[in-house]
């Protein structure tokens with residue numbers, strides 16, 4: 001057998017067993033009420049929605065872009081972090097989301113030790129994803145004038161993030177933050193025109209150091225005019241990331257997957273390296 005022949009193979013070897021993302025995210029997501037009997041996929045996305053969004057909200061675009069942008073032989077699906085996402089229950093919803101998310105990541109990787117996990121969070125969901133990884137806590141919405149009376153003045157106790165060593169951390173290949181409310185200026189993983197700016201509640205040094213143990217998987221999208229991640233003045237710029245940057249994020253996920261689980265992508269050449 002000649003290597004060039006193998007390389008030119010375009011028929012996916014395992015296409016019959018793949019579970020591609022469907023165009024009806026709500027229906028597909030409903031399947032996850034029995035998540036633990038769902039087949040393990042090569043890439044499993046876990047999404048934390050924004051405030052008052054339906055599941056999965058605007059992030060349906062990036063979920064689709066990630067799954068559809070993978071080589072055909074890789075299966076891909078997603079589940080939501082189930083939590084309250086209301087303004088007046090901001091802190092409670094986040095605490096709930098962190099606990100739920102940590103549990104799901106841990107359980108999924110225990111059951112599916114060869115799967116790559118991609119985390120994605122939009123708006124309030126960034127605080128959930130960021131704190132799952134880096135831990136955190138603090139006071140939010142202390143300034144009613146600035147925040148238009150949203151959120152109340154709420155306080156979250158400090159919690160620790162996931163250990164960056166061993167499982168499940170080693171299965172987390174990418175974590176996307178969209179309009180991070182805890183955006184902190186000048187981090188290596190910041191992407192976009194707001195990269196050099198602090199958001200509403202930037203991470204304190206300890207918190208940041210903890211989060212940055214995951215720098216290699218993070219990608220934090222922030223526009224300079226976004227009031228939440230960059231203290232900007234144009235709310236519309238907070239909600240359009242998923243329309244504008246989803247393809248770019250999917251490319252980033254492919255790159256990070258190639259770095260952390262290169263064997264998954266090697267299969268595309270017909271060299272089943274399992």
Ligand SMILES: *[C@@H]1O[C@H](CO)[C@@H](O)[C@H](O)[C@H]1NC(C)=O
Pocket residue numbers: 185186196197
């Ligand atoms: C971030 O970097 C920019 C450009 O180098 C600099 O002007 C700014 O002071 C930095 N911000 C912080 C908070 O370090």
